[in-house]
Amino acid sequence: MKYVALVLKNLLRSKRRTILTIFSIAVSLFIFSALVSLPTVANQILSDSASSVRIACHNKAGLTYSMPEAYKQRIVATPHVVAVTPESWFGGVYHEVSDQFPNLAVDPETAQAMWPDWGVSKESWKKFESLRTACLVGSGTMKRFKLHVGQQIILRGTVYPFNVTLDIVGVMQGGSAPANFLIFRRDYLEEAAGRPGFVDNYWVRVDKSENVPQVIAALDEGFANSSAQTRSESEAAFIGSFMDNFRTFFRLAEILGFIVVLTIGLVAANTAAMSIRERRSEIAVMRSIGFPSGTILGLLLSESLIIGLLGGLLGCGSAFVVLRIFAVGSPALGPLSEIRMPPSILAETLVVAALIGLFSAWVPARAAARQNIVDALRMVA
Amino acid sequence: MDEKYAIDLEHVSRIYRRDEFEVRALDDVTLKVPEGRFVAIMGPSGSGKTTMLNLIAGIDHATSGRVAVGGEEITGMKERDLAAWRARHIGLVFQFYNLIPVLTAFENVELPLLLTPLTKTERREHVHTALRIVGLEDRIDHYPRQLSGGQEQRVAIARALVTDPTIVVADEPTGDLDAKSAEEILNLLTDLNRQFHRTIVMVTHDPRAERFVDTVYRLDKGVLIGVEPGKGGPARTAAAQAQA
Numbered sequence: 001m002k003y004v005a006l007v008l009k010n011l012l013r014s015k016r017r018t019i020l021t022i023f024s025i026a027v028s029l030f031i032f033s034a035l036v037s038l039p040t041v042a043n044q045i046l047s048d049s050a051s052s053v054r055i056a057c058h059n060k061a062g063l064t065y066s067m068p069e070a071y072k073q074r075i076v077a078t079p080h081v082v083a084v085t086p087e088s089w090f091g092g093v094y095h096e097v098s099d100q101f102p103n104l105a106v107d108p109e110t111a112q113a114m115w116p117d118w119g120v121s122k123e124s125w126k127k128f129e130s131l132r133t134a135c136l137v138g139s140g141t142m143k144r145f146k147l148h149v150g151q152q153i154i155l156r157g158t159v160y161p162f163n164v165t166l167d168i169v170g171v172m173q174g175g176s177a178p179a180n181f182l183i184f185r186r187d188y189l190e191e192a193a194g195r196p197g198f199v200d201n202y203w204v205r206v207d208k209s210e211n212v213p214q215v216i217a218a219l220d221e222g223f224a225n226s227s228a229q230t231r232s233e234s235e236a237a238f239i240g241s242f243m244d245n246f247r248t249f250f251r252l253a254e255i256l257g258f259i260v261v262l263t264i265g266l267v268a269a270n271t272a273a274m275s276i277r278e279r280r281s282e283i284a285v286m287r288s289i290g291f292p293s294g295t296i297l298g299l300l301l302s303e304s305l306i307i308g309l310l311g312g313l314l315g316c317g318s319a320f321v322v323l324r325i326f327a328v329g330s331p332a333l334g335p336l337s338e339i340r341m342p343p344s345i346l347a348e349t350l351v352v353a354a355l356i357g358l359f360s361a362w363v364p365a366r367a368a369a370r371q372n373i374v375d376a377l378r379m380v381a
Numbered sequence: 382m383d384e385k386y387a388i389d390l391e392h393v394s395r396i397y398r399r400d401e402f403e404v405r406a407l408d409d410v411t412l413k414v415p416e417g418r419f420v421a422i423m424g425p426s427g428s429g430k431t432t433m434l435n436l437i438a439g440i441d442h443a444t445s446g447r448v449a450v451g452g453e454e455i456t457g458m459k460e461r462d463l464a465a466w467r468a469r470h471i472g473l474v475f476q477f478y479n480l481i482p483v484l485t486a487f488e489n490v491e492l493p494l495l496l497t498p499l500t501k502t503e504r505r506e507h508v509h510t511a512l513r514i515v516g517l518e519d520r521i522d523h524y525p526r527q528l529s530g531g532q533e534q535r536v537a538i539a540r541a542l543v544t545d546p547t548i549v550v551a552d553e554p555t556g557d558l559d560a561k562s563a564e565e566i567l568n569l570l571t572d573l574n575r576q577f578h579r580t581i582v583m584v585t586h587d588p589r590a591e592r593f594v595d596t597v598y599r600l601d602k603g604v605l606i607g608v609e610p611g612k613g614g615p616a617r618t619a620a621a622q623a624q625a
Contacts, residue, residue, distance in 0.1 A: 002495050172509045285479040288440050289493045289540070290468025292461055373440040377475070 025311025028264035092155030125171020140179030266359035284376030304361030312353020393446030472541030531562030
């Protein structure tokens with residue numbers, strides 16, 4: 001503790017340099033933590049859905065191909081299946097073309113049984129089942145367009161040649177609820193579209209997660225020789241296939257994050273080297289009056305560690321706040337509707353900050369702590 | 382009765398190697414300084430004065446020979462032990478004061494005490510005492526830049542004294558000062574020697590220093606060429622008695 005004042009005094013020796021170094025570390029760690037949050041959140045979504053009892057059953061030819069409505073009865077009759085919810089992609093926009101978010105039509109009577117973990121209140125489910133124009137909206141979309149329950153909105157059709165007028169009856173705000181989705185009733189869509197009787201995807205809920213592979217096999221075998229063959233997959237695999245489209249982007253984000261950290265590490269190392277070089281004679285004086293090399297090294301590293309940690313706290317703290325306030329996200333990111341910073345990234349960023357602090361000063365601090373006292377004192381004279 | 386030696390150098394040589402050149406900074410020097418003396422090491426530039434001082438202070442190693450300071454042989458000490466030894470036994474004063482610019486006079490003087498087990502209160506008392514001795518108690522919160530050269534050197538002397546070292550080692554303590562300040566510093570060092578019986582070894586070019594010290598050791602080209610009585614010790618006492 002008796003060295004704390006000494007460390008702080010040295011930190012404030014050149015306030016401008018210290019502040020600029022802290023800010024440069026903060027900016028780089030802001031970028032790093034935001035970029036690294038993206039793949040981390042994606043992996044978290046996948047691991048959360050790993051034990052799910054839901055199966056996605058879609059056309060084997062691809063997600064853009066539909067399946068007959070009549071499949072529902074056959075799927076329901078499959079052993080271990082407890083609920084089936086057909087889903088059709090509407091693909092509407094809110095006001096402008098840029099106001100996009102995933103909007104789908106589902107059968108209301110089984111939706112609650114299919115997604116009880118989406119944090120929708122019983123009252124909202126009830127309204128969803130009773131009101132033909134009802135819709136449930138994810139919390140992210142509610143926040144993004146400043147919507148409120150009870151509000152009527154119009155989605156302009158882009159795939160279908162008509163608009164739908166919807167009444168918001170509830171918010172999807174559970175931990176696993178897709179924050180930017182909107183779901184409305186499929187009977188409303190069918191009626192507006194002239195009852196084509198097609199479905200884009202079937203969500204299937206089974207009784208136990210260990211029965212998921214068995215049901216997947218049964219479904220795909222059952223429709224093997226039909227006009228629309230199916231490809232069924234667990235919810236985790238289904239989300240994972242969406243995520244795969246973004247893997248390169250995630251990898252790029254991670255690489256960019258590390259490049260930013262490496263760059264700032266080198267800048268911090270240069271700053272630390274300059275700062276320590278300027279004090280070589282003072283360090284020599286301290287050693288000549290009896291300060292051991294280890295203590296000198298500890299003091300110099302402490303200064304750099306404090307700078308790194310302050311930069312880290314500022315950077316990842318502001319990234320955490322910014323991502324929380326602005327709920328940054330995009331429909332283009334698929335299931336990643338909201339990029340939040342997980343606590344693990346906060347901790348990871350602080351560790352990175354500490355490492356930047358320690359490693360940037362390690363070489364010059366060690367050299368200064370071990371320098372020949374006589375040579376260093378001669379430099380003053 | 383055997384006289385105790387604060388400094389005992391026996392056949393000490395110090396050879397530096399600079400690229401392909403070999404510089405013999407000290408050549409087989411034997412020197413003994415009894416305890417409680419105020420001595421000066423004098424000689425032209427490059428004579429090996431500072432090298433000798435560095436060896437006495439334990440911040441440099443002899444190439445050959447034996448160095449004992451305060452009755453303790455330091456020749457073969459490891460760096461870690463030597464650092465602890467310096468903290469206990471040596472008070473260093475430099476030509477350019479070498480105060481830490483971001484620390485106040487108080488904090489600069491307190492610096493060596495951070496290595497001791499003293500409490501904060503005890504450290505404060507020691508610092509106040511040291512600054513009072515050098516006459517700068519009223520400059521306690523001043524930073525080095527707010528002090529004159531003479532005052533900075535006084536703070537440096539307080540820093541050297543504060544741990545109550547066995548020996549005070551001063552390298553050209555008046556070299557960067559005007560005549561008046563130099564005189565004050567030499568008087569201060571003399572007082573410290575007389576009042577506290579502290580052994581003081583001073584390297585200097587300053588011919589005025591001869592008036593203050595007990596003994597002058599003369600070096601030239603790394604060789605001890607003479608030992609002369611100064612005009613400060615017994616001579617000054619005798620002069621004072623005669624005047625009385």
